[in-house]
Amino acid sequence: MGLMEKCFGFSWGVHPADHKRPAADAPVRVMPMPERLFVPLAQHLGAPALPAVLAGQKVKKGERIANPQGAVSAAIHAPAAGVVTAIGEIPAPHPSGLPVLAVTIEVDGEEACDGADGGPPPCDDPFALDPAEIGRRVAQAGVVGMGGAAFPSALKLSSSKKAGVETLIINGGECEPYLSCDDRLMRDEAPAIVDGIRIMLHATGAREALVGIERNKPEAIAAMREAARAHGDVTIRPIPVRYPMGSEKQLALTLTGREIPAGRLPADAGVVVHNVGTAKAVSEAIRHGRPLISRLVTVNGGAARAPGNILAPVGALVADVLAFAGGLKEEPARLIMGGLMMGMSLPHARVPLVKGTSGILALSAAEVDDRAPDPCIRCASCARACPMGLLPLEMARHIAADDFAGAAGRGLKDCIACGCCAYVCPSRIPLVQYFAHARGRLAAEERARLRLDATRKMAQAKSARLAAEAREKAEAAARRKAERAAAAAKAKAAAEAEAAASEEARALVDA
Amino acid sequence: MLAAVLSLTVLGAALGLVLGVAGKFLAVEANVAVAEVEKLLPGTNCGQCGFPGCAGAAVAIAAGEASPACCPPGGKAVAMAIAERLGVALDAASIDDDGPQLALVAEDLCIGCCRCLKSCPTDAIVGAPRQIHNVLRDACTGCAACLEPCPTEAIRLVPMPVTLPHWVMPRPLAA
């Protein structure tokens, strides 16, 4: 940070009360398989996976039930053995509650062995494998980013290799309040995480790995330090507690001093960022051939009876997870999937857990503190809190006037939706909602534009087709006319010849 | 006094001259606007605006005889684009836009007459004689050109269903 930025108040971020304990200190509970699992086909960024099973088919635990389609996609595996009862639409884990395609599995309790077909083969010495092969195996295991965005990890590994990334950044920041699944994972599974980090180092060709862990997790820092002691290329770096420290760009800047250019990938700054949960999943996939079918989920919030971390299968309903975790004390004011600051509000609890679900928060009315917004008084709290250096109040003013292009010109694309601005706004203006709304409207406008272009092309194609048809018809008619004319001419000639011949004959006769 | 009158007169004359010359040399030809407006219109010639095809509508819009919002299939997006190009003020909220629409063939009413096929400007309806016709969702523009020719009123317009990737976060209630 330059002196100017320090003097003139460049102090991004906020410090929300973290509410991580006692959930973080409670031991992990393993959730038993529910009766039914609903495994969505779109759990990751990119194109939804293509189902590879049929309704009525029996599947083993870990069997691949959907294949990636397109460049950005991920495979999906059966979290439990059972029978596929349906492939159809279920409510998506999304604020809208709109339908999403999912595979429904009736669990029959026959816990089959690891490495059912579909997962990668187990491997004792991953460092002997070709880096590209590691990427392939990670893709086979359907590993996606566990931090929330759920970007297919294999793609990130292979593209980092191509871009020549120098530093692998492992995100153990977990700056979101209430969440503690990464903290718990680091405390319990540090050796596996470090192993995964080293496999990823091998796969990306990066020189070193920096693990950023916020200072409010001393147990995790100690455990990770212990596990990484033997490996010089993995460094544990405690980082200041500040939200959104766990955001890719802010973490990379804090750990390496490199600023990821706007609109570019971290690889353009020579870094790649993976979550600790992803490191663990990579280790599991490569060492043991286990696909990503379950994950640690934090159940927390004022309305949850027994906050803690649950190892739950992907596809389990939020209601089932909550019930297993001890149920609800009271009616929650909001049910959130993900973190307090960036999570999605759920329409109801009958939606499934997905690979990117880090937490389920049942927030009480006191925690949510819902109040009607007041007018903006330009206090600039939002501008001070914004980690991206934007002016949220200006963007919101444009959006309120339906000037979405104006908002886009003032940095809407750079906004990471971290929620700091709305968190500090004394007038409680729902700034993030304004930005999400504007993004949706801009995307809709873009779609309308593309559609119009396509329409124009189709209309032109039709008129071209009609013109071609008319031309062909005309040509055919002309041809027929010509043929007829030729035939007529021939006939005439023949007639004339005949006449001539008959005349000749007559002449001959006459003669 | 005289100096003030003179100087103002000279200033006025000079500025008027500049304006006149600019008007002559920097004139925008009207048909440029027509061509640009036509480029913004869908080009399906569906006739819902009441003008003979998109070219006719473009002439009317550019001449100010028709509103930039007269194209129902184009909706708000087209109206705003035209208004911006022509420099006309247009209230986005006033445009009647029910959102994108889609033609739907009622299978129990379709007799497979093939008349709608010919009317579709984008070839979005597929079918064969005495077979039930169907609408290609990606190609249909909701222009309603197929409603009129159908002898059994088997085609109707429905709003395009909202899907997960197309969902838009609702606008916050006004502060």
Next chain:
Amino acid sequence: MNPIAYQAGRTYASPHAHGGGKGARAMFFVQLALAPATLFGFWLYGWPAFFLWLVTILSALFFEFTCLRLMGNKTPGRVLCDGSALLTGWLLAMTLPPWAPWWIGFIGAFIAIVIGKQVFGGLGQNVFNPAMAARVALLISFPLQLTTWVAPLPLAAPPSPGWLESLHIALGQAAPPDAMTSASLLGYARSELARGADLLQAFAAGQAAPRISWLGVRAGSLGESSAPLLALGGLFLLASGVIRWHAPAGMLAGVLVPAFIAHAAAPGAYLDAQAHLLSGALLLGAFFIATDYVTTPITGAGRFIFGLGAGIMTWIIRSLGGYPEGVAFAILFMNALTPLIDRCTRPRVFGRTRAGEALEAGASSGESA
């Protein structure tokens, strides 16, 4: 409760909690910070000052309520509770001569709330600081009433008017006796300069020359007499985080630096920095007016520029202009420049250059020193 029964009321956007700050809290803190200087002013100028203050504030609340009602606001009471109208009225009262008749406060409140604020669309929409706009409008419209200052007459002192007598003064039925009126330091300096006198001699010789008083026992408005109490209020606001240092520092620097230089160069023609600091509404302007959220720039740099500009303008008006005091004019002038300052002082966006272009790939932090 069974989780399966949960049903969301509507679609909620993130974040799902709030830091707890409230706009009304900032307003309350500002009022708290103004209180010591105001109370001191009441003691210093007696009951008429209190009546004028009360009338101004009540009128401000009345006009705010009426405007909200006329514009169809369903809950005008809730808006009144944000404290902004109260604060506007208070700030305006701080800048008026304490013995001005009641209708000065009433008209001032009308100009501030109706013309200065609600016409623009209410809280957060106004371009100019309402209190300053009202003060300038009053100064131009009623120059006599706005420049009649009284000598300090502490409440208990014998010549201080009693309760009833004060009511008469506040109602405008009795003018302040001539013996009690007194020139302010800036006004005295201006008239002496206009006579072509040398300031040093004027202040040394004139028996009637006002004295600089650190304690504030001198003629002036509520908001300019007690420099230490105003500064105390300002420091309290700084410490509580309601205001930030940029605008006050800029404004003080903008007045004091030119004042120091000019006085050093020509002591006979320019007042010294101390006189500038302790006279007029400089401290009130620096800590309470130039820090108004609505009408000043957003960023720290912008606020510093705003304060500096307002300070320099104030010094220019005081030293070279036709009016003895220039804080209100200077603030209004800089209010008009606020959008421009905002435009020029946008913060650098992460991953972009100051001009808004994306950083070069592979470059490290753009601005690290």
